[in-house]
Amino acid sequence: xxxxxxxxxxxxxxxxxxxxxxxxxxxxxxxxxxxxxxxxxxxxxxxxxxxxxxxxxxxxxxxxxxxxxxxxxxxxxxxxxxxxxxxxxxxxxxxxxxxxxxxxxxxxxxxxxxxxxxxxxxxxxxxxxxxxxxxxxxxxxxxxxxxxxxxxxxxxxxxxxxxxxxxxxxxxxxxxxxxxxxxxxxxxxxxxxxxxxxxxxxxxxxxxxxxxxxxxxxxxxxxxxxxxxxxxxxxxxxxxxxxxxxxxxxxxxxxxxxxxxxxxxxxxxxxxxxxxxxxxxxxxxxxxxxxxxxxxxxxxxxxxxxxxxxxxxxxxxxxxxxxxxxxxxxxxxxxxxxxxxxxxxxxxxxxxxxxxxxxxxxxxxxxxxxxxxxxxxxxxxxxxxxxxxxxxxxxxxxxxxxxxxxxxxxxxxxxxxxxxxxxxxxxxxxxxxx
Ligand SMILES: *Cc1c(COP(=O)(O)O)cnc(C)c1O
Numbered sequence: 041x042x043x044x045x046x047x048x049x050x051x052x053x054x055x056x057x058x059x060x061x062x063x064x065x066x067x068x069x070x071x072x073x074x075x076x077x078x079x080x081x082x083x084x085x086x087x088x089x090x091x092x093x094x095x096x097x098x099x100x101x102x103x104x105x106x107x108x109x110x111x112x113x114x115x116x117x118x119x120x121x122x123x124x125x126x127x128x129x130x131x132x133x134x135x136x137x138x139x140x141x142x143x144x145x146x147x148x149x150x151x152x153x154x155x156x157x158x159x160x161x162x163x164x165x166x167x168x169x170x171x172x173x174x175x176x177x178x179x180x181x182x183x184x185x186x187x188x189x190x191x192x193x194x195x196x197x198x199x200x201x202x203x204x205x206x207x208x209x210x211x212x213x214x215x216x217x218x219x220x221x222x223x224x225x226x227x228x229x230x231x232x233x234x235x236x237x238x239x240x241x242x243x244x245x246x247x248x249x250x251x252x253x254x255x256x257x258x259x260x261x262x263x264x265x266x267x268x269x270x271x272x273x274x275x276x277x278x279x280x281x282x283x284x285x286x287x288x289x290x291x292x293x294x295x296x297x298x299x300x301x302x303x304x305x306x307x308x309x310x311x312x313x314x315x316x317x318x319x320x321x322x323x324x325x326x327x328x329x330x331x332x333x334x335x336x337x338x339x340x341x342x343x344x345x346x347x348x349x350x351x352x353x354x355x356x357x358x359x360x361x362x363x364x365x366x367x368x369x370x371x372x373x374x375x376x377x378x379x380x381x382x383x384x385x386x387x388x389x390x391x392x393x394x395x396x397x398x399x400x401x402x403x404x405x406x407x408x409x410x411x412x413x414x415x416x417x418x419x420x421x422x423x424x425x426x427x428x429x430x431x432x433x434x435x436x437x438x439x440x441x442x443x444x445x446x447x448x449x450x451x452x453x454x455x456x457x458x459x460x461x462x463x464x465x466x467x468x469x470x471x472x473x474x
Contacts, residue, residue: 043106046073046261049359059107062157062262063164063172065255066242072356073261075103081308086276093121095276096269099307103265112163117269120156125270127277127421131392136407136420139274139288142397146214147427147449148345149297150185152270153263158189158196160262161254165195168252174198175241176256177234179293180207180345181426184214186256187222188452198256201225201234204461206344210430210449216457224457225472229464232338232349240466247473257294259352267300272309278419285310286419289406291399292316292324292373293346295353297425302357302370312418314371317402319343322375324351328368333358342378342434343398345426374409376402382438384408389439397426398434 046061047053050071056064061073079102089095097117104110123143130136144151165172174196176186183200190198200215204226207215216224227234238255241247256263271288278286288311290298298316305311318324319341327333335350361367376384384401388394396404403422410420428435429445436442445453462468 044079044103045076047076048072049074049355057107058104058261058265059109059160059164062109062160062260063254065253065257065260066239070239070243072259072352074356074359075303078303078306079103079308083276083279083308083310086272089273089276091121092125092269092273093117095273096121096266099269099272099304099309100265108164109160116156116159116163119159120152120266121269122155123151125152125273127274130394130422135416135418136422137278138394138400138422138424139270140424141270142424142427143446144185145188145448146181146184146452147430147446148181148185149267149423149425150181150263151189152266153296154182154185154189154256156266157186157256157260157262158193161190161196162193168195170252172196172252172254174254174256175201175238177201177231177238178207178215179203179231179234179347180211181430182257183224184211187215187218187224190256191218191222192220197221197223199223199225201227201237203230203234204228206230206340206347208344208431208433210432210453212459213455213457214449214452216459217452217455219458224459225469226459226461227464228461230338231347233464235350235352237464237466237469241469244466247470251473257352259296263296264300264303267297268304268307268309271301271304271311272307274421275304275310278421279310282419284418285312286421287311287313287315288421288423289315289317289403290423291343291346291402291425292318293321293348293351295324295351295357297423298371299353299357302360315406316371316373317406318373318375319346319381319402320375320377321347321349323349324354325373325375327354328364328371328373331364341398342381343402346399346402374406376405380405385435385438395428395435395439395443396424397428397431399426400424400428
C-alpha cells in the first residue's frame with residue numbers, strides 16, 4: 041500500500057508521516073494526529089511472528105513507512121518490547137483470560153507506549169542541535185513510565201506535571217526519583233489542570249518559538265501505535281488456538297489504550313467486542329447513552345489513573361466515527377462505582393486468589409455483568425493495566441495482607457525524590473522556561 045499519512049483531527053490540512061507526527065505530539069491547531077488510512081492485515085500475515093516484538097514490527101511497519109523510522113522499526117520494537125505481556129487464563133476457565141500489561145519497569149501498561157516512544161524519539165532526534173523538551177501531564181502512571189523510558193537519553197529532556205496529593209506515594213516516587221534530564225512538577229490542581237497546562241504551552245506562540253516542545257501523553261501517536269501490538273499478539277494467540285476472535289474489556293481514562301484496540305481491529309486483527317470500563321468519571325458511557333458529548337471536571341475515585349473527565353482521545357474516536365450509531369457499533373462503555381471496585385477486589389481475592397489494581401477491578405466488574413450466554417460465546421480478555429503493588433494503600437486494607445512488590449518497582453522505591461511545586465497557570469510555568 042502507499043505510505044500512511046497523518047492529519048490533525050481539526051482544521052490544519054498538513055499531511056505528515058509518522059516520524060513527523062510523533063516529533064510534534066500535538067498538531068499546531070490543537071488537534072491530534074490520525075492516520076488517513078489503515079493497513080488491512082489478514083491473520084495469516086503474522087504466521088511467522090513468535091514474539092511480541094516480531095508481531096509489533098510487522099504491524100507497525102506500514103504505519104511508519106516512508107518516514108525516518110521505517111528502516112529501524114525492527115530494532116525499535118526489539119528495544120521497546122523487551123518485557124512480556126502474557127495472556128493468563130483466569131482460574132482454568134479457558135473462556136476468560138487476563139492480559140497482564142504490568143511487567144515493565146514501572147509496573148503499568150504505559151511502559152509499553154513510553155518505551156516505544158523513547159526509542160523512536162532517540163532516532164528522530166539523533167542529529168538535532170537544540171534538545172527536545174517533552175511535556176507529560178500525568179494522573180499517575182504516564183509520567184513515571186515516560187520518565188523511566190527517557191531517563192539518561194541524549195538530546196531529550198522530560199518535564200512531568202502531576203496533580204499534587206492526587207497520586208499514590210509509590211506513583212509519586214516513580215515520577216520524582218530520576219533527576220538528570222527529567223524534572224517533576226507538582227501542580228496545585230487536578231489531572232485535567234495538568235493536561236490544560238501542557239495544552240496551553242503548545243498554544244503559546246512565544247514559548248513555542250523559543251523552545252522545541254513535544255508531548256508524550258497518550259495524545260502522542262508514538263504511544264498509540266505500540267499499544268495496538270499487545271492486542272494484536274493476544275488476539276492472534278487466541279484466534280490460532282480457538283478459531284474465534286476474542287473480546288477485550290479495557291479500563292479507560294484518557295482512552296488511549298482502548299483506542300489502540302480499536303485501531304488494531306481496524307488494521308485487520310481478530311478482535312470482536314471492545315468494552316470500556318470507566319469509574320465514576322463517566323463522560324463516555326453517558327455520551328454513548330445520551331448523544332451529547334459533555335466533558336466534565338474529573339472526580340476522585342479509587343481508580344485514580346482513570347480519573348479523567350475529558351478524555352483527550354475522544355476527539356480521535358469521534359473523528360473516526362463521527363456518527364453516533366456508528367460509534368455505538370464500535371464500542372460499549374460501562375461506569376463502575378468505588379463501592380463496586382472495592383467489592384470486586386475482595387471478591388476475586390477470595391474467588392480466584394488474585395489481587396487486582398483498582399483499574400483492573402473495573403474491567404472484572406464489567407465482565408461479571410455480562411450475560412452468561414455472552415460469556416460463553418467466545419473468549420473474553422480482561423486488560424490488567426497495573427500491578428496491584430502500585431496501589432497498595434487501596435488494595436491492602438481490602439484484602440487484609442500485603443501485596444508483594446515486583447523487583448523493578450522495589451529498586452525505584454529506594455531512590456531519593458525531588459519535585460518542583462507550581463500553580464496550574466501557564467504564567468507560573470513560564471518562569472521555568474526562561
Ligand atoms: C493510564 C491508565 C489507565 C487508562 O488508560 P487510558 O489510555 O488513559 O485510557 C488505566 N489503568 C492504569 C493503571 C493506567 O495507568
